Amino acid sequence: MAKLINKANLKVIYNGRDISKDISPFVISFTYTDHEGGKADDLQIQLEDSKGFWKGSWFPSKGAILKASIVSNFSGSEKQLKCGTFAIDEIGAAGPPDTVTLKAVSSLTAKSLKRETKSRAWENISLQAIGNEITGNHGLSFLYKVDQTITYKRIEQREESDLAFLKRLSDDADLNLKIAYEKIIIFEGKKLEDAASVFSITIGESKIGTYRFSSKTVDIYRGSQIQYWDVDEKKEKTHTFTPPDVPDVGQLLKINQRVETLSQAVAKARSMLRRKNKQEVTANFNLMGNTIYLAGLTGTIEGHGNFDGKYIIDEARHSFNRSAGYTTSIKLRKVLSW
Numbered sequence: 014m015a016k017l018i019n020k021a022n023l024k025v026i027y028n029g030r031d032i033s034k035d036i037s038p039f040v041i042s043f044t045y046t047d048h049e050g051g052k053a054d055d056l057q058i059q060l061e062d063s064k065g066f067w068k069g070s071w072f073p074s075k076g077a078i079l080k081a082s083i084v085s086n087f088s089g090s091e092k093q094l095k096c097g098t099f100a101i102d103e104i105g106a107a108g109p110p111d112t113v114t115l116k117a118v119s120s121l122t123a124k125s126l127k128r129e130t131k132s133r134a135w136e137n138i139s140l141q142a143i144g145n146e147i148t149g150n151h152g153l154s155f156l157y158k159v160d161q162t163i164t165y166k167r168i169e170q171r172e173e174s175d176l177a178f179l180k181r182l183s184d185d186a187d188l189n190l191k192i193a194y195e196k197i198i199i200f201e202g203k204k205l206e207d208a209a210s211v212f213s214i215t216i217g218e219s220k221i222g223t224y225r226f227s228s229k230t231v232d233i234y235r236g237s238q239i240q241y242w243d244v245d246e247k248k249e250k251t252h253t254f255t256p257p258d259v260p261d262v263g264q265l266l267k268i269n270q271r272v273e274t275l276s277q278a279v280a281k282a283r284s285m286l287r288r289k290n291k292q293e294v295t296a297n298f299n300l301m302g303n304t305i306y307l308a309g310l311t312g313t314i315e316g317h318g319n320f321d322g323k324y325i326i327d328e329a330r331h332s333f334n335r336s337a338g339y340t341t342s343i344k345l346r347k348v349l350s351w
Contacts, residue, residue: 021339050189187284216316302339
């Protein structure tokens with residue numbers, strides 16, 4: 014692995030107080046993980062504790078709110094990555110040497126939104142209205158960045174937390190749910206894939222430590238099929254969706270759900286096939302730390318033959334430790350053309 018040395022500091026606001034200078038001499042390492050959707054972002058900080066301060070009078074409060082940013086100097090220019098707002102949910106100690114580790118998750122997931130399960134039925138309602146009602150009940154902000162209107166005659170929440178329920182509805186509609194910046198956001202993943210590339214990774218030019226690619230055929234399908242009710246002919250019909258540029262291998266994905274209209278069948282067949290096939294070609298890179306790499310951004314990969322193309326970042330992990338400096342690890346998937 015190539016030696017990737019870059020410096021970074023962690024800016025931390027603890028329950029409204031800036032403790033960046035106080036904490037800096039004790040920071041051994043930190044890792045911020047940013048997800049495109051479906052998982053809460055998280056932050057982990059390892060602290061030197063040879064004098065027992067962090068296990069003693071400086072012992073943090075579980076549930077305390079952290080606002081964190083990574084400040085780095087890349088190619089002579091200072092950059093800041095705002096990581097977001099987190100709640101401390103675990104404090105650990107180990108040794109020797111004596112250390113204390115703080116683990117924190119996006120502050121919204123520490124609420125009943127994630128922890129309390131419910132069962133209820135919703136009728137004649139849209140996904141946007143469900144999202145507004147749920148987030149309103151929790152006193153949270155909600156952002157719905159979807160062009161289409163998704164409606165349900167009846168949908169059931171079955172012993173699920175409100176967050177899990179919203180995540181399931183988003184997945185079924187081929188939408189992404191992200192918890193970030195103290196908001197719940199539902200958005201179209203395809204729009205992110207269609208956005209202009211903002212970075213490039215080129216063999217021999219980019220500061221690459223290690224890389225790995227995978228192109229799989231397991232659980233990859235050539236098309237999808239679903240049943241729907243034809244109102245005019247008053248009978249059940251089958252819709253088959255076969256997109257361009259699908260692999261020659263693979264079977265037909267049979268969707269065991271019946272929808273009410275042809276338009277719903279078209280949307281569902283496409284969304285379910287995208288969910289399966291979007292992980293066909295994936296990549297992992299370990300790079301010199303750079304704040305440009307964020308989940309949901311697209312870029313191009315060059316110099317790797319058949320693996321070249323446009324990719325989207327599923328997960329970006331920004332890490333620092335005293336010996337290795339600041340590094341960024343990213344998980345990407347090749348975008349689908351349809």
